[in-house]
Amino acid sequence: MSYAPSELKFTHTHEWLRDEGDGIYTVGISDHAQALLGDMVFIDLPDSGTAVDAGDECAVIESVKAASDIYAPCTGTIISINDDLDATPERVNSDPYGDGWLFQIRIDVDEDLDEFIDAEDYLASIADDE
Incomplete structure (x- = not known):
């Protein structure tokens, strides 16, 4: 069964966000997403400075x-x-909410934050998948 830390926000496409303050968020994929994908072998991340x-x-x-x-x-x-x-x-598999984070983003549009769901709602949204 998947887990989702209560302090994180989630998207319906299985990314999570952790507020680091000053408009900066750390982003990764959920435990549920990494479990569905299986063992990670390669990750192509965006370049720093990419809008x-x-x-x-x-x-x-x-x-x-x-x-x-x-x-x-x-x-x-x-x-x-x-x-x-x-x-x-493989850190994405072993520690999706810790060492398996993907990137950090400085947000431009605060209204984007209204689209995220809390951990409880995220877990309810994936319940049928498990």
């Missing part, structure tokens, strides 16, 4: 089962990426 719009395809995760697009959860600028995933993409 993205909410909903843009901005990264790709490849697993032994499939490749999956990662969508920008909000409009902003990528300010940092998790370089450690180049050598150890």
